[in-house]
Amino acid sequence: MWTKQGCAGTTRRELLWQMGAGFPALALADLLSGDGFLGRHAAYGATPEATKSIRKKAKSCIFLFMFGGPSQVDLFDYKPELQRRDGQSIDNEFRRGTKTKAVLQASRRTFARHGKSGLWCSDALPHLSKHMDKLAMVHSLYSDSFAHGSALLQMNSGRILQGHPSIGAWLSYGLGTLNKNLPDYVVMLDPRGGPTTGAPNWSSGYMPAKYQGTVLRGEGNPIINLTPPPGMTKQAQRQEIDALNTLNRVHENTHQGYSELAARISGYELAFQLQATAPEALDLSKEDPRTLEMYGIGQGKPDWHSLALGPSPYGKQLLTARRLVERGVRFVQCYSGGGGAGGQNTWDGHHGIEENLRLHCPEIDQPIAALLTDLEQRGLLDETLVVWGGEFGRMPVSETFNTGGKPGGRDHNPKGFTYWMAGAGVKAGTAYGATDELGEAAVENRHHLRDLHATILHLMGLDHRVLTYFHGGLNERLTGVVEANVITGVVA
């Protein structure tokens, strides 16, 4: 969580010294540089040589998580062969180790090349397609699980087993804080609910709880206990904290050498400030109306489908994300799709991929395009990494299990799927790797998703081989014990 150890002293620098004791000193270096004090310093564990190659190190990461598993063959991974062979029967591995006959289902979308880069994008995402020159596509990712629960955990924590720290926790642990008044790691959920498995997706696992993600809520209190109960005024609370501080300091003076007492005193101060600074960071009302409009905020719910939300909720998430990274938040994860998996409330298009795309693409398309524009206009794209993807992709064959026998659904597919990245350090306008001619499995420049994690860490200035946490007799890494490699093909 935010604010590491607090401080007994009053100057910013004293605070930094004390905070430096709490997490890797790179964070300290970063803090000092954030203060205009030290300039850029070599990343923790990275050699100066390695750091030189990272021309632009991302300060923050916005992870756009399409919960349910978006369909690569309908969005970015254009497969003429699939289009040609629509309706043909193939042997398909529907769950690990089981082959069944299945019918190929061409995308009902129209694909085109866009921008100078000529990257493919379907007409499902008309706004985003104008930004293809900013993106680096990885078409050749694969992972280890066909099921939502373990696949989500793996995308977030590197493991299909529950109990490991999520990538945001690793970044928080490895990089430390840039803004003591806000969490390092923020998670925003779809109004339809959280992802399957819930909080373990943003858990700190075996690390201390302060590294875990803080869920910001769209309605009501954005952070638990951020506002006092009714009847308590700010002034009254201030008086109580003053009294508390006075008495706690007397106690502290009789307990020399226990710095946690001072830390708790400053914790109350920070908490009091947070009640003002956090709402300010989240308050979209001061934004230019044109900005709100650009993100699609205020557009009503479409009426053609009871689950449709339109772009407004995700637009609010992404505009909030921009405000948070502006204020130094390290990792912001924005979920699209929520509630239990298996229905059209998420990207889990078993019940009909077309309906699913019509529901969810308009919800994210305009907001993501706006985010990229906004970050660029504010000069933030150079220091912000944007990552888009889900827990897996989808099959090129039709799923009829959930559609009453009618073709139209698509099942899970961890064997080949697409992620894209944009922003700091990313080789913009790149398409890298490929699935087979039908879009089913990664075949060219294949990368396990641990390589995606290594790449994200790399772009954030961290070396996945060096960023370790000692637990259970092992120096644990986000990328696990199997060797992982940065996907250099998408790194500028």
Place this chain on the structure above:
Amino acid sequence: MSLAMLPLRIATLIFPMLVCTIVALAAHGGGLQNVTQDSRGERAIAIRRFEAKVRPLLENHCIPCHGPTAAKAGLRLDTKLGYATPGIVIPGNPKASLLIQRVRATTNQMPPGGHLSSLEVDALNEWISTGAIDPRDLKQPHADSGKGPQLRARPFRLMPTDRGWWAFQPIHPPASGITIDRLIAQRLSTRGLRMSPVATPRERIRRAYFDLWGIPPSPADVTSFEANPSAAAWEKVIDRLLASPHFGERWGRHWLDIVRYAETNGYERDSPKPNAWRYRDWVIQSINEDKPYDRFVMEQLAGDELPDGGDVGLIATGYYRLHVWDDEPDSTLAAEYDDIDDIMVTTGAAFLGLTIGCARCHDHKYDPISQRDYYSLLAFFRGIDPYGQQKTGGGGRGTGNILASLKSNPKEQVLCVQENGTKLRDTFVLLRGDAQMPAEQVRPVVPALFADQGNITPAVLGPVGGKSSGYRTAIARWIASPHNPLTPRVMANRVWQHLFGTGIVPTPDDFGATGILPSNGKLLDYLASRLVGGGWKLKPLLREIMTSRAYQQMSKNGQPLASRIDPENRLIWRQSLRRLEAEAVRDSMLCISGDLNTNMYGPAVFPTLPPDLRDSGNPANAGWVDSTPDEQRRRSVYLVVKRALKIPLLDALDFANSTSAAGVRPVTTTAPQALMFLNDTFMHDRAAALASIVLKESPTDPLGGLFQRALQRQPTSKERAVLGKLSKNSARSEDFVRCARVVLNLNEVIYVD
């Protein structure tokens, strides 16, 4: 600015400013050394960083000349003491530290053979700038100290020295006449130190209550002990506390951390583990009746197989059902091994202090446990049918049929272990841990390291009652044997940890090479001997420790020399100020406000969640039915433990992670905690209840009554003055509740001397 310019800029601009900062800090309060003495979680991180980055480079580059064999220039870098000469390492000030100056020097640079890489210099720099935390033992440098974990030679081969590892040696029986206090005093005297004075009677009785019950004493309890703080009265206090059922509620929770107790499976559906609470109640009951620890082990591992196990034994085997369980794994075969691995890892950590799981995919890199040993141990558990999986074959993930009926009442069902017959399934070494790559077949035998220690080889029993193989009884007997060198040490260390804040071995789940060495090995062996010699009963051991002079010391830093030589108090020259754990904080608040419902046992209590959490669409919310307000005021050990949705109040205060064995909880201090203390409805309800009960009990001196309830002392004149200003009319409850709120938030309430 280019990187190349950086050093210059640091030197010219920053360095003088930092020096000023350090001077200012040193003048302020306890100085830098104290600044870095953060909570245990922070320290643990600093130690990990040291182990990962600093120790290896010292060993590679420095210790060959500045270590046990050479010690050139009188400098040794293999222990903390070896560089204690002022100026070599100045915590917080790398620039001024001779060590940094010499590795950065252009002439006579160290090490002489070749420069440290910039990465290594950075690591040293970082280490010193963040306080130079060095966990290496303080004892006089000798030939063996300072060796970090050494990578084992490959291929795996047991070495004669493996037996020599301290934790694998037989427990040394204590010399006659030895006591805890003598062992500590001896250790202190080698460093010219002595114990601190005894704490005040109030501090001592509060410490005993929090340690044994997790709630504060009543004002009357404190007053009467203060009136007669004799040794006999102290013993009476301890006996009374140990005899109360509150003791099991407090210490049972410690065990639940280690077995990663939770009442749901985690993953996508976070489905419930039906009747898991019976296992929780079994733990509490076992501790309250002072069940011998060997029996406690036996029942959990093999209660269903024991001839006299009965219903109690069956319930205890709920131990095997506590792990996370994926109902829809990618591969059911791999998942089956993941389940058993989770049980193996927890069993290794909980009972043996061994990181067995490291040998799942390859031989252990540091400890003498081969991959073959891992699978040979796993074979003992091959009869277990996790979640009925074996009955459904390879395709499904089990029947979920994990309950059995109690013999005494067939209508009552219990979460328990299950085997499907007397035959163990075949077990193979799995290459790289991959279930698809079975290699050599293995039999159930204990690790080769222990194989020829005669009397600790398990006598494999015949099949038990036709239902199971009996192999779990065999491994349980080996673990619970008085001759097992690990089991008694590991448990004695846990007991010590919960009475002093840190174990004699600070890594209670890892007694291997990657753990931290005992600060006082003789003391640990003494305690382990007393545990076994006393019939494995915990209460007499606790009683002996708590009646020692060492336990009763004050926690204040009254010895400047000791603070300097041993700031971490590993030699136990004082007690330690400790923050209460999450449950003890909540229970104390309920107790102080007069709201605590002391009913014991039964199904989990569901507290009302903050409204923001209720409707977040999390599947974990499904089936969450708030318990009655009365129920919600029960002790925290009875609150539901759901893996997908931790109770925010407990979670904020570092509640157990509940997915892996955790003998130590991190202690973090964060702003969200303060938000919780300031704004949570629970806290406001407690303040209101406290104000109203105090106004009733002490209408003439409400402030006095308030301090008595919360802290069992009278307020000072300063406290009266500060709170008096806050509450113009203390007889009015609307005003007085503000005082109550401030008092509940005092550090003194949750930090115990």
